[in-house]
Amino acid sequence: MSYFILLPIVFPVLSGIFLLVRGEMKSRKNLLAVTGGLLVITALLAVLALAFGRGEMLLLFDLTQTLPVLFKIDDMGMVFAVVAVLVFVCAGFFSFEYMKHEAHERRYYGFYLIVFGILMALCFAGNLVTFYLFFEILTLSSMTLVLHSGSKEAVMAGLKYLFYSLCGAYMVLFGFYFLSHYANTLSFSEGSVLNPDLTAGHTGLLCAAAFAMILGFSVKAGMFPMHAWLTAAHPAAPAPASAVLSAVIVKAGVLGIIRVVYYLFGASFLRDGWVQRVWMVLALVTIFMGSLLAYREPVLKKRLAYSTVSQVSYILYGLAVMDGDALAGGVLHVICHSLVKAVLFLCAGALIYRTGKTRVDELRGVGKEMPCLMWCYTIAALGLIGIPPTGGFISKWYLAAGSLSSGIPGFSWIGPAVLLVSALLTAGYLLPIAICGFLPGDDFDYGKLVKKEPGGLMLAPILLLTVLSVLIGLFPNAVLDFIRQFSAGIL
Numbered sequence: 001m002s003y004f005i006l007l008p009i010v011f012p013v014l015s016g017i018f019l020l021v022r023g024e025m026k027s028r029k030n031l032l033a034v035t036g037g038l039l040v041i042t043a044l045l046a047v048l049a050l051a052f053g054r055g056e057m058l059l060l061f062d063l064t065q066t067l068p069v070l071f072k073i074d075d076m077g078m079v080f081a082v083v084a085v086l087v088f089v090c091a092g093f094f095s096f097e098y099m100k101h102e103a104h105e106r107r108y109y110g111f112y113l114i115v116f117g118i119l120m121a122l123c124f125a126g127n128l129v130t131f132y133l134f135f136e137i138l139t140l141s142s143m144t145l146v147l148h149s150g151s152k153e154a155v156m157a158g159l160k161y162l163f164y165s166l167c168g169a170y171m172v173l174f175g176f177y178f179l180s181h182y183a184n185t186l187s188f189s190e191g192s193v194l195n196p197d198l199t200a201g202h203t204g205l206l207c208a209a210a211f212a213m214i215l216g217f218s219v220k221a222g223m224f225p226m227h228a229w230l231t232a233a234h235p236a237a238p239a240p241a242s243a244v245l246s247a248v249i250v251k252a253g254v255l256g257i258i259r260v261v262y263y264l265f266g267a268s269f270l271r272d273g274w275v276q277r278v279w280m281v282l283a284l285v286t287i288f289m290g291s292l293l294a295y296r297e298p299v300l301k302k303r304l305a306y307s308t309v310s311q312v313s314y315i316l317y318g319l320a321v322m323d324g325d326a327l328a329g330g331v332l333h334v335i336c337h338s339l340v341k342a343v344l345f346l347c348a349g350a351l352i353y354r355t356g357k358t359r360v361d362e363l364r365g366v367g368k369e370m371p372c373l374m375w376c377y378t379i380a381a382l383g384l385i386g387i388p389p390t391g392g393f394i395s396k397w398y399l400a401a402g403s404l405s406s407g408i409p410g411f412s413w414i415g416p417a418v419l420l421v422s423a424l425l426t427a428g429y430l431l432p433i434a435i436c437g438f439l440p441g442d443d444f445d446y447g448k449l450v451k452k453e454p455g456g457l458m459l460a461p462i463l464l465l466t467v468l469s470v471l472i473g474l475f476p477n478a479v480l481d482f483i484r485q486f487s488a489g490i491l
Helices: 002-021 028-052 075-101 105-124 128-146 152-182 203-221 228-236 239-265 274-296 300-321 324-355 371-385 391-406 411-438 456-474 477-487
Strands: 057-064 067-072
Touching: 002 028, 002 057, 002 067, 002 105, 028 075, 028 105, 067 105, 067 128, 075 105, 075 239, 075 324, 075 456, 075 477, 105 128, 105 239, 128 152, 128 203, 128 239, 152 203, 152 228, 152 239, 203 239, 203 274, 203 300, 228 239, 228 300, 239 300, 239 324, 274 300, 274 411, 300 324, 300 391, 300 411, 324 371, 324 391, 324 456, 324 477, 371 391, 371 411, 371 456, 391 411, 391 456
Parallel strands: none
Antiparallel strands: 057 067
16 A cells, blocks of 8 residues: 555656647647646545555665665645645646636646645655655756746746755755764654764754754745745746745745654754754744735735745744644644635736736725635635634634743743734735725725626635635634644654
């Protein structure tokens, strides 16, 4: 049954290569039918892998005698894999309508499928060697989505993304070298893999290595001071690519940090040390800074990109607290943020597609023209702020509760205070769009309103993700119990 693990990895990668190398299809309908079928099959293969491959280990090959490439599906990987499948399939079907006004569709879908497969490999990686290998490949493959339009803005954004990502990867590699010398194994295990006999007297060096790896993986997650690529790449990419970048691909950095802190070095090794405190400071600075910059940003997609900078650091802060509630809230926020941020970017894409408007101040009255779309936007915005009954309320509640109960001097109350200020700023940069959209004012020319609701291929994925973001807020216990069950073993 272990070979089931390979199916959702190999199939989309080969499918993407097939689309790239074959000639143009007879019609656009054929291209969409083939791509849609490949996405659905990949999703089904992922379900099979999660159902039959859970707990199984598959050794693919050995790079060297001490560096095996192997896969294993554990509970943490399952969470990220499920989120990736939901967002990739929904954004993929959304793109069938959106990409009408973009050139080179076949190339876009080819790389989109390849990125999907590489991301599944990352979720199922069983050791640091495998994770690092596919982390690098993810950067190179996802850069093509940023570069897709070929404009000067897109090219510069793609190069910036590559430069920052490679800098982060080199920092991870630095820690990799030292960890491999002092660890019993590089396979992901609950707790620490460090050899106590070897680490004696080298705690300072290992803390530096751990911090380098955390900072390196946080580049992908957009944590200060390595966040600038994100606000350049997301607006430059097509809207469905922005959705998967913001909702899923940045979470690859989060998963990398989880693996380093909780599955390699161990929370007990880093708790109460300088690594934890510096990490918490950087996360809180990023939360506040990202929210403030989003509040001041007039371009809609760039505003959402700054929002991602802030919101992903909510997760990083929860991980840094190293408390049961905070960890559960952080992992839950991975799910909640992925759902609502995918909705927000897809809504932005639909607005751009139907109206051509890209700035926030141009969206007055848009709720009258696209009421269904704007209600989805509003619900997702409430989820990002943390208003019940959305899942964002539950995840942020646990983040704040975990911080308060952690007992970390200063941070136990500064953390929740920053989260609260950020939530107010989030309301300030998201809700006015909905208010002006539905209530444009008496001076607005209502005679110019034209119904512009997007088509079913655009609206259905947005509706599905919106409903899921509310359901996880109404019925969070099953997900929280699952997260708590496996997170207890890694604290």
